[in-house]
Amino acid sequence: MKYSVLAALLPLVMFPAALAAEPSPPDSRAYIVWPKNGTVIKGGKFWLRMGLKGMGIAPAGVEVAGTGHHHVIVDSELPAFSEPIPNDPNHLHFGKGQSEARIELPKGTHTLQLLFGDTGHVPHEPPLHSEKITITVK
Amino acid sequence: MKTILFAASLAVLGAAASGAAKAENTKRDANAHLYIGWPNNGEVIRGPSVKVWFGLRNMGIAPAGTDLPGVGHHHIIVDAPIPDSAEPIPNDENHLHFGKGQTETVLTLAKGVHTIQLNFADKDHLQFDPPLVSKKITITIK
Numbered sequence: 001m002k003y004s005v006l007a008a009l010l011p012l013v014m015f016p017a018a019l020a021a022e023p024s025p026p027d028s029r030a031y032i033v034w035p036k037n038g039t040v041i042k043g044g045k046f047w048l049r050m051g052l053k054g055m056g057i058a059p060a061g062v063e064v065a066g067t068g069h070h071h072v073i074v075d076s077e078l079p080a081f082s083e084p085i086p087n088d089p090n091h092l093h094f095g096k097g098q099s100e101a102r103i104e105l106p107k108g109t110h111t112l113q114l115l116f117g118d119t120g121h122v123p124h125e126p127p128l129h130s131e132k133i134t135i136t137v138k
Numbered sequence: 139m140k141t142i143l144f145a146a147s148l149a150v151l152g153a154a155a156s157g158a159a160k161a162e163n164t165k166r167d168a169n170a171h172l173y174i175g176w177p178n179n180g181e182v183i184r185g186p187s188v189k190v191w192f193g194l195r196n197m198g199i200a201p202a203g204t205d206l207p208g209v210g211h212h213h214i215i216v217d218a219p220i221p222d223s224a225e226p227i228p229n230d231e232n233h234l235h236f237g238k239g240q241t242e243t244v245l246t247l248a249k250g251v252h253t254i255q256l257n258f259a260d261k262d263h264l265q266f267d268p269p270l271v272s273k274k275i276t277i278t279i280k
Contacts, residue, residue: 033175033191047195049175056239057199059209064201067239097198097209099241 021082021125022068022118028054030070030116030128037133044137045104048072050114052099055128060095063119068128070094071121073113074105078129084121093121105137163223163267164260167208171195172258172272185249185279190214191242192256197270202237203261210266212236213257214243220255220271226263235263247279 033049035041050070058067073079076090085091094101112135116128123129175191177183192212200209215221218232227233236243245254256272259265 049193050241051191052241056201056236057241058204058239059198059200059206062200062204062206064204064239067201094198097200097239098194099199100193100195102195 021122022065024116024124024126024128025054025066028052028128029130030114031130032112032114032133035112035133035135037131038135039133040136040138041105042138044106045102048101048103048112050094050099050101052116052128055116055124057097057099058119059097060093060121061119068116068118068124069097070099070101071115071117072101072103073111073115073132074103075110078113078115078127081123081125081127085115085117085123087121093117095121105135107137109134109136111135163265163269166210166266166268166270167196169195170197170258170266170270172256172270174254174256174272174275177254177275177277179273179275180277181275182278182280186246188245188247188277188279189242190245190254192236192240193272194241194258197258199239199241200261201239202235202263205261210258210260210270211239212241213259213263214245215253215255215257215274216245216247217252220257220269221265223265223267223269227257227259227265229263237263249279251276251278 031051033051056067071085072092074090111132113132114130173193175193198209214234221227255274258270
């Protein structure tokens, strides 16, 4: 009796993330509309324009199939896809459903990469992320 | 006595007027900006498909029906004027709804000249106060 209960629970313990990932449809993608790779920005303030094909945007916490919200990774690598995207200066969240955001970066070279996440900030399966682009702030 | 009657009748009229009023349009951030990122005004496009990219600043997007402040969803008005503020945006071939929170689409348009205008509306497809509309652009499909 006890063993059958444990056996039933074991997959949940071993693969908790397997329950969590929301699906992304085939042909869906996240991409940076602007800036482009190699863009030089004077002054450091710009509107990051975020593109999304095949899915829709919803604010964080809203649970509607086929939706999620944008995140941008600044000067860092893609995080583990099985975890919620961290919330720190290198991982900007747009949980209010923005498709554009005013970003300010200091002088120098920076990388930007979009990563779409679900209502709980967890990347979809398969994950929707843009190419990583490099920009220069003068 | 006359004064009381007069005041009472005014109160009744006032109540009747406010009762008959439709739901108010939701106020929105004055800095919200809606624009068509692509195509540009005057563009000549080999059809019948044309991708349209919706630009929105200082507001967020949510699926239709989502009751949160500062959000709404996109609509495209094709070959028609912006609808009346008092009514929900109709749903027909001239008024396309993107209630799943989409930020782009691919339109199929017949050859010829067309006007396209974005209209961002609230969870019930009602205009914001003031209405949030993009410039109307004219494109030619070849």
